[in-house]
Amino acid sequence: MASKLKVNPTRMELRRLKDRKKTAVRGHKLLKDKSDEMIRQFLGYAKENMRLRLEVEQELSNALAEFMLAKSVSQDGVIWEALSMPAIGMELEIGTKNIMSVNVPSIGIKKSESTSLYPYSFASVTSELDKSISTISVLAEKLIKLAEVEKTCNMLATEIEKNRRRVNALEYIMIPQTEEAIHDITMKLDENERGNIVRLMKVKTMLANRE
């Protein structure tokens, strides 16, 4: 259980605590709503992430296996020579997107202008290589999309966890503590009040008896 707040039993303190509790309750509600919405969005992204990842892994594994095959049927050095000066450069358009005040990346692709995807002459290499290169180049777009979605998922997951801690801290520590302090002060003030009344009554009877 939360430890007790130490406060002076004064009216001023009571007012301050009441305001504080109001803020805490309101904050708690807001954060809880935020948490719900973030989880809703996160689940969508997580599903998308899983779908993309499975697709990409499957296709990329195949493409790479094809590539290895193409590499093994050619002479050493030939492939290296053919591919080491790529004909296209891949540039990205990077930005940020705001999802529930989490800044997540948004990544687009801008392929540079080029006449051909293949940086080599067709005479020197096998057709398997052409095929695997074109598969991988189609895959690139999916890879970028995966990068974007996966990063978004990572960041949202961390943020949701952080937010949950805040909600719990408010719900189980801050609000009960403040409520208890308010209760204590009210009791103390009431007690003082009663003490006062009793004292007055006593004095009144003393005065009445003297006459």
Next chain:
Amino acid sequence: MRKEKIAVLGDSDITLAFKAIGMDVYNANSVGEASEKLRILARNYSVIFITEDLAVQIEEQIAKYRNRTYPAIIPIPSSNGTTGYGVQNIKKDVEKAVGTDILFKD
């Protein structure tokens, strides 16, 4: 300034394939080398693809970049197929966010 480009970090067998489509590739054959290169790449690139086998070994280092918007460090299968590391990570995320894996339970 961060480059608007993609880097691929992995063994020389597969990086060549990515080089052909215009990504910048870096070879790493040992853990130390991979970790050193990733440190430099993380400063300069927005998207970094790293092969699963390397990613597993330098997991802690990758975790440091998790909460930044860029770079996005994404594991990809290596030439001998996927190990399920990437899928595992998604499940971990769901567990972290929701408390239990409610989406992909088998």
